Amino acid sequence: MNDPFAEKRLQMVEQQLRARGIRDEAVLRAMGKVPRELFMEEDLRGSSYADGPLPIGRGQTISQPYIVAYMTERLELGGGESVLEIGTGSGYQAAVLAEIAARVCTVEVIPELAAGARALLEGRLGYRNIFFKTGRGQEGWPEFAPFDRILLTAAPVEFPEGLFAQLADGGIAIAPVGRGDQRLVCYRKRAGTIRSDDLIGVIFVPLV
Numbered sequence: 001m002n003d004p005f006a007e008k009r010l011q012m013v014e015q016q017l018r019a020r021g022i023r024d025e026a027v028l029r030a031m032g033k034v035p036r037e038l039f040m041e042e043d044l045r046g047s048s049y050a051d052g053p054l055p056i057g058r059g060q061t062i063s064q065p066y067i068v069a070y071m072t073e074r075l076e077l078g079g080g081e082s083v084l085e086i087g088t089g090s091g092y093q094a095a096v097l098a099e100i101a102a103r104v105c106t107v108e109v110i111p112e113l114a115a116g117a118r119a120l121l122e123g124r125l126g127y128r129n130i131f132f133k134t135g136r137g138q139e140g141w142p143e144f145a146p147f148d149r150i151l152l153t154a155a156p157v158e159f160p161e162g163l164f165a166q167l168a169d170g171g172i173a174i175a176p177v178g179r180g181d182q183r184l185v186c187y188r189k190r191a192g193t194i195r196s197d198d199l200i201g202v203i204f205v206p207l208v
Contacts, residue, residue: 001149003035004046005035005036005037008048008049008164009031009032009035010032011049012031012032012036012065012145012186013028013031013032015162016051016065016132017039017065017066017153019028019068019202021067022073023070023073024073024077025073026071026077026079026099026100027072027077027098028068028091028101029056030095030097030099031068031099031124031172032056033099034092034095034099035125036048036062037049038094038124038125039056039090040062040090041056049189050062051065051187052064053067054059056089056113057112057113058110058112058113058186059205060089060090060110061081061089061172062089062090062092063092063093063204064179067172068093068096069096070184071151071174071184072093072096072097074148074172074184074186074199075151075172076172077101077149078102079100079101080102081101081102081103081147081148081149081150082103082105082144082147082148083097083101083103083104083150084105084106084107084144084145084147084149084151084163084166085104085106085107085137085150085151085152085153086106086107086138086140086151086152086153086163086207087107087108087109087137087152087153087154087204088106088107088113088117089108089113089117089153090116090139091116091117091121092107092121093151093153094106095121095125095130097129097151098121100110101129102129103129103131103144104131105144105147106130106132107133107134107136107140107141108132108134108137108141109113109208111134114132114134117132118132121179125197128188129196131144134178136208137152137154137207138156138159138160138161138163138207139168140160140163142166145165145167146166146167146169147166147168147171147208148168148170148171149171149172149173149174150166150167150171150173150174151174151175152173152174152175152207153176153204154205154206154207154208155175155178155179155202155204155206155207156175157179157181158179158187159173159177159187159196159206160161160189164187164189164194168189168192169188169189169190169192172186172187172189173187174186174199175187176202176203176204179206182196182201182202182203183199183201183202184198184199184200184201184202185197185199186199191199192204
């Protein structure tokens with residue numbers, strides 16, 4: 001079947017991702033496969049592969065492709081991990097994660113977004129390794145813990161301490177942190193101790 005967005009997807013991978021230093025081939029393959037255009041309203045689909053974030057309703061956005069790829073690469077996924085995502089939003093980041101990780105558990109506080117993402121990911125796209133929960137992200141998903149990786153797609157003022165308890169030893173968490181001046185931060189858990197490293201400046205919607 002002809003895919004009218006296939007060329008735009010390839011251009012995104014080559015010009016926005018590989019050209020800016022994304023090197024993980026699994027991440028590049030995932031970004032080249034997931035149909036980003038399906039994760040937004042029909043009138044915005046022509047801009048699906050633009051180099052920037054786009055609105056998805058309810059005051060939320062779908063992140064810039066480069067940021068999705070950058071955060072995914074920083075998780076250092078090998079393919080067998082269990083990942084907790086806080087902030088399902090459109091479901092696009094969850095789809096990219098599910099192309100690489102063994103299991104993705106995604107939590108969204110806005111019921112309409114959670115329902116829409118689930119209908120698309122499970123129904124139309126047929127993912128069977130994504131699990132959905134509607135609720136506050138700060139609470140995580142204790143029933144599925146511990147997680148090898150945790151990814152936040154909305155920014156808390158400080159990383160929720162309770163989520164560190166759900167991160168497996170040896171695990172990695174990535175989150176935008178702060179208000180106004182936000183930084184993407186990488187947390188690593190080793191022998192029960194958390195070490196953090198600042199990565200890049202970002203702009204995300206607040207975690208609520």
